[in-house]
Amino acid sequence: MVRNSFFSPKPIEYFFTRAKDTREENGKLFITLFGRLTRECVLSEPHYVKRITETEWTDLEEVAWEQASVKIQQIPNGIRTFQVTEEVFSELLKQSTARPWELYYLSPVCKLRKFKKFS
Numbered sequence: 001m002v003r004n005s006f007f008s009p010k011p012i013e014y015f016f017t018r019a020k021d022t023r024e025e026n027g028k029l030f031i032t033l034f035g036r037l038t039r040e041c042v043l044s045e046p047h048y049v050k051r052i053t054e055t056e057w058t059d060l061e062e063v064a065w066e067q068a069s070v071k072i073q074q075i076p077n078g079i080r081t082f083q084v085t086e087e088v089f090s091e092l093l094k095q096s097t098a099r100p101w102e103l104y105y106l107s108p109v110c111k112l113r114k115f116k117k118f119s
Contacts, residue, residue, distance in 0.1 A: 013040045014089035018104055019079040020072070021118055022065070029065035031072060034058075034079075035103045037092055057096040061104075071105060076117060083112040 019034040037057040043050045065073065084092070088108050095103060107113075 010041055010043065012086075014038075014084050014086055015040060016082045016084055016089070016092050016103075016106075016108055016110075017079065018106075020075045020104070021077050031063050031065060031068050033061040033063070033072070033104045035096075035100070037089065037096060039089070056093055057100075059096070059100050059103075061101070075104075078115055078117040080107075081114045082108055082110040084108055084110050 015036075015038045017034075017036045017038070019032075021032045023030055023032065035058065036055060039054045039056065041052050043052060063072070088110070092103065092106075092108060095106075
C-alpha cells in the first residue's frame, strides 16, 4: 500500500504522467521519453489554496530513433496524464521498480485521462 504522508482532510489524488517527444540533432532522430508518478493534495483555507505534489517516481530516457521499438516510434508526441486510484498507483509504483520501461507503453485504467499534443 502506498503511504499517505500528507496531513489533510482533503482526498489525495494519484497521477501517472508519460510523455514522448522526437527531435533531430545533427541529422539524426532521437526520442525522449518521460514518466512520473505523483500524489497531489489541495489544501484550502478561506483565502488560501495550495496544491502539494509529491513525486514517487520519475524517469527520463533518450533513445536513437533506429533503436526504438516500432511501438514507441508510433506513439504521438505529447504528454498524457492519467488520474488513477490508489490501488492502480500502487501497482504502477511496483512496476516502476521491476520494469520501468514498460510504463512508457502503458495506458492504465483511470478516472480521468488528458492528452496534450506537442507542437
